[in-house]
Amino acid sequence: MTSIIDDTGTLIARRIRLEREARGWSLADLAERAGVAKATISKIEREEASPTAVVLVRLARAFDLTLAGLLLRAEDGGGRLIRAADQPVWRDPETGYRRRQVFSRPDHPVEIVEVEMPAGGRVTLPSDSYARIRQALWVLSGRLVLTEGGTRHALEAGDCLGFGPPAEVTFANVTDRPCRYVVALART
Numbered sequence: 001m002t003s004i005i006d007d008t009g010t011l012i013a014r015r016i017r018l019e020r021e022a023r024g025w026s027l028a029d030l031a032e033r034a035g036v037a038k039a040t041i042s043k044i045e046r047e048e049a050s051p052t053a054v055v056l057v058r059l060a061r062a063f064d065l066t067l068a069g070l071l072l073r074a075e076d077g078g079g080r081l082i083r084a085a086d087q088p089v090w091r092d093p094e095t096g097y098r099r100r101q102v103f104s105r106p107d108h109p110v111e112i113v114e115v116e117m118p119a120g121g122r123v124t125l126p127s128d129s130y131a132r133i134r135q136a137l138w139v140l141s142g143r144l145v146l147t148e149g150g151t152r153h154a155l156e157a158g159d160c161l162g163f164g165p166p167a168e169v170t171f172a173n174v175t176d177r178p179c180r181y182v183v184a185l186a187r188t
Contacts, residue, residue, distance in 0.1 A: 015074035034062035050093040057129045068104040117173040130166035135185040142179030
């Protein structure tokens, strides 16, 4: 399996700088568009800090990309067939949540992601993370409490939830065992 866990800082730092410079944006421009502190972006680009999932989502949105799209560009992938050994893995340094990019291509509207949320793990993503995408989440094992715009959904293995209109979403594993789930999303 290709792992970008160990190379996360280098690969993501390069991609963020490249995306920013390709648009002719200063650090201040990107900070304003993403709602992320200029100092944080600077530290990420200099590999002095590892971005969290929330920060990566905000940066990706500023570039008009999904998180998967940003990570895919960092990994330089893009073939039609993505072998299991070549699916990049990223771990959120703040929560330990592990994300495997099962399928994503810039020319295809569907992305598939497998996530392992550690016991007690919790991630909250802002509503703009869901602009111009539609998602469904399928729990493979464990339990997940998903709160979407104030509506709480308790999901167990086998349950599938289609997301509603863009809203802040919290993914929480309130158990003492990991939870694995798949997210399928389509760009609209």
